[in-house]
Amino acid sequence: GQQLNQSPQSMFIQEGEDVSMNCTSSSIFNTWLWYKQDPGEGPVLLIALYKAGELTSNGRLTAQFGITRKDSFLNISASIPSDVGIYFCAGLNAGGTSYGKLTFGQGTILTVHP
Amino acid sequence: DVKVTQSSRYLVKRTGEKVFLECVQDMDHENMFWYRQDPGLGLRLIYFSYDVKMKEKGDIPEGYSVSREKKERFSLILESASTNQTSMYLCASSPPGQGIANEKLFFGSGTQLSVL
Numbered sequence: 366g367q368q369l370n371q372s373p374q375s376m377f378i379q380e381g382e383d384v385s386m387n388c389t390s391s392s393i394f395n396t397w398l399w400y401k402q403d404p405g406e407g408p409v410l411l412i413a414l415y416k417a418g419e420l421t422s423n424g425r426l427t428a429q430f431g432i433t434r435k436d437s438f439l440n441i442s443a444s445i446p447s448d449v450g451i452y453f454c455a456g457l458n459a460g461g462t463s464y465g466k467l468t469f470g471q472g473t474i475l476t477v478h479p
Numbered sequence: 480d481v482k483v484t485q486s487s488r489y490l491v492k493r494t495g496e497k498v499f500l501e502c503v504q505d506m507d508h509e510n511m512f513w514y515r516q517d518p519g520l521g522l523r524l525i526y527f528s529y530d531v532k533m534k535e536k537g538d539i540p541e542g543y544s545v546s547r548e549k550k551e552r553f554s555l556i557l558e559s560a561s562t563n564q565t566s567m568y569l570c571a572s573s574p575p576g577q578g579i580a581n582e583k584l585f586f587g588s589g590t591q592l593s594v595l
Contacts, residue, residue: 374519398582407483407569407586408522453521457582466537467582469514469522 371454371470379478384441386473388454396457397430397437398467403450411452412439444477451475482506483587485570491593498557500590502570509575511553512584513537513545516567528553529575560594567591 371388378384388397396415400408412423414430414437421428427440437454454470486501504511510529514522514537524537528547542564546554553572557564568591571584 369521371521396582400584406588407571408584409586410583413582455582466524466527467584471519471521 369454369456369468369470371473373473374471375474375476377476377478378444380444380446382444384444384448384475385438386452386454387436387438388456388470389436390456390468391435393434394456394458394468395434397428398455398457399426399428399437399439400453400455400469401450402453402472408451408453441475444475446477446479449475449477483570483572483585485568485587485590487590488588489591489593491595492557492560493595494561496557496560496594498560498592498594500555500557500568500570500592502553502555502587503551504553504570504572504585505551506572506574506585507550508572508585509550510573511547512571512573513543513553513555514569514571515539516569516589522569525555560592562594565592565594 369390398413399411401411402408412428417434418432419430425442429438451472453472455467457467483504492498512527513525516522523539525543526545528534534545544556567589569589570587573584
């Protein structure tokens, strides 16, 4: 199946720092999404991107749909301790009846030191 | 808010046992999914269902089966558990329709299964 390569695998940062992570694919996606998983919980959708080149913000989070449609980026500004968790990118080709069958990246584990 | 409830937070089973993982959602969603989460591998789709009694294989269906007898309930079955099925299992649901609506999965909190 399709593969998503997410990097970095883990990050250890100080509170207040900015964070960048990205996701690349060998094939094109029509939709990119970013999910966050808090410790002990299931992933929750943060941002959805539907058009190549699209830049979308959600509070301190900003995500971009790469112009080639093969990558996406997530930035977190001024990190706080509650940003801790695992961040997953996911891609979807919504051709026909997709039923939301996403391909997920391996995840980026974010640790924020106070 | 959508609530997806998985029956057990932790399970410990022995090799060869038949294991049932239960998932219930309360938002009348048509689509339901089972993923497994392993460190360094992300989330991998095992099976999904887009209607009662309907099921489709995901990327890693081997060793698993599913049951969807009622719209709100989706069960994952390990017919004969093996140690390589030790993992975190996540259930998810999403509303019907094509394209935009389906991407927004709502996940349960997960079941950590250990097979000894």
